[in-house]
Amino acid sequence: MNNRLALVRSLIVLAFVVFVLVVLLPTIIQQVTPRTLTTVTCFVGSEKDDFLKNPEVVRLLADRYGLEVSYSRVGSIEQAFIDSSQVDCLWPSNTSALEIYRSQHQQDFDSGGISYETIFNSxxxxxxxxxxxxxxxxxxxxxxxxxxxxxxxxxxxxxxxxxxxxxxxxxxxxxxxxxxxxxxxxxxxxxxxxxxxxxxxxxxxxxxxxxxxxxxxxxxxxxxxxxxxxxxxxxxxxxxxxxxxxxxxxxxxxxxxxxxxxxxxxxxxxxxxxxxxxxxxxxxxxxxxxxSHPLIARTDAGRKLLEALRDERLQQIAWEQHGFRSGLLGIENDPSILSLTGxxxxxxxxxxxxxxxxxxxxxxxxxxx
Structure with a gap:
């Protein structure tokens, strides 16, 4: 009887060890091991500064997409003319800046080396x-x-x-x-x-x-x-x-x-x-x-950010906390959520x-x- 009880206890301990190793250990390791993030460098209009600094935006970009954004505030018109060869993306605030930039980099747009999508509207x-x-x-x-x-x-x-x-x-x-x-x-x-x-x-x-x-x-x-x-x-x-x-x-x-x-x-x-x-x-x-706020992706890292910004939760934060209407199809912006009139x-x-x-x-x- 004692031997049988000892065997049962041993099996319970073994099962617990297996559970820890298989289920809990990977999660613990993931939590204690710093995740390597891809840094996306970008020129950004000043109006998006608070959105990119929003702690939930920073966390979602890191946790869901493995990204962190390092950006410089540059006026939209200036972005169209400034040397952008060392950044992954540009995020101006109008289609004129996009059109000017595209006219100067038409071959890259035509080849697919540079892509863009309107993320927000205001x-x-x-x-x-x-x-x-x-x-x-x-x-x-x-x-x-x-x-x-x-x-x-x-x-x-x-x-x-x-x-x-x-x-x-x-x-x-x-x-x-x-x-x-x-x-x-x-x-x-x-x-x-x-x-x-x-x-x-x-x-x-x-x-x-x-x-x-x-x-x-x-x-x-x-x-x-x-x-x-x-x-x-x-x-x-x-x-x-x-x-x-x-x-x-x-x-x-x-x-x-x-x-x-x-x-x-x-x-x-x-x-x-x-x-x-x-x-x-x-x-x-x-x-x-x-x-309109088109994100212009010049590199793979820029394209990863472009994809990430389609995230429904990020679009929701943009409207409810920063007032940006979505530039994407299928996403509606309800003013009643803001508790504001007018x-x-x-x-x-x-x-x-x-x-x-x-x-x-x-x-x-x-x-x-």
Missing amino acids: PIVLFSWTPLVQALVDQGLFVVQPEGYTTVDTTRLIELLTRTPKPTWAEVGVDELFGSFNVITSDPARSNSGNMFYGLFANMLAGGQVASLEAMRENLPALRAYYESQGYMEESSGILFERFVNTGMGAHPIIANYESLLIEFIVQHREQMDAVLSQIHIIYPTPTVWS IPAEITSVIPLPRAEGIIEMLDFLRQP
């Missing part, structure tokens, strides 16, 4: 302050839609910005502000959000159609006049938004920027959400332009940007001393 919107928005709603420039979000007729907006002389704030119903009616942008020669607003501006000057190269050339003086009237301009969309929030209505009455920036700011400052939303409003130009489920009034040659000609003209 519309260009206006941000402004409650007293000013209410005054411009009363004047009929801004319109609150039945669904609760606010719009502005882009043609009428551009007409005010190009009128000579420019109307004062008082003339458009805002007595609290000094000077002329204006929309502040980042520097279009260096920053994507500014560049895209100028592209939208050019379309409206072309009669609400996509500006041809001929139309762009015809309207360059009007674009230059608006550009020169701005004075100092921030080099980054993110910095412009920070200045807007920190300095208030007097310094930055209305700015043009990415929709995603306010969503991201509110998510990061949940305790201030009610106060922020009572002061700051999004106004959707009709039409607007999409800021954000439409879909952006339906959109006009394409002018082609790259028109954008390049505009930038060359604006850069002239």
Whole structure:
């Protein structure tokens, strides 16, 4: 009896040892052994900085795909012209940058050596302050839609910005502000959000159609006049938004920027959400332009990141925590998840940007001393 009991005990111990060796040991080894990650080097627009720093994004890229991203913040337009031979990918914020870059590397695109896909989208919107928005709603420039979000007729907006002389704030119903009616942008020669607003501006000057190269050339003086009237301009969309929030209505009455920036700011400052939303409003130009975020993969490592960013959870984080609408088919973005008002489920009034040659000609003209 004692021998039989001893045998049973031995078998139980043996089974436990086998279980540890077969099931638990590999997991323990995996946990204590540092995983070798592939480092992906990339030029990235500043607006995606917080997304790439998000701890859950970092963990998912490492755990699911064995990747870590080492990136430099470079403006989208600069990415189109900078030497990219030492990086795995570029991640600008508009298709113009992609088109310019492709024109310089057409053979690599044609051979499949360079590939790309639009990962995120974000519309260009206006941000402004409650007293000013209410005054411009009363004047009929801004319109609150039945669904609760606010719009502005882009043609009428551009007409005010190009009128000579420019109307004062008082003339458009805002007595609290000094000077002329204006929309502040980042520097279009260096920053994507500014560049895209100028592209939208050019379309409206072309009669609400996509500006041809001929139309762009015809309207360059009007674009230059608006550009020169701005004075100092921030080099980054993110910095412009920070200045807007920190300095208030007097310094930055209305700015043009990415929709995603306010969503991201509110998510990061949940305790201030009610106060922020009572002061700051999004106004959707009709039409607007999409800021598309194509990832341009130059190497195998870049293509691995491109594949990883299709991950459904990463796309969910991008919308719910950073305000980026998905650029992929089949993924929907529900504003109700954000617990925010004034954000439409879909952006339906959109006009394409002018082609790259028109954008390049505009930038060359604006850069002239």
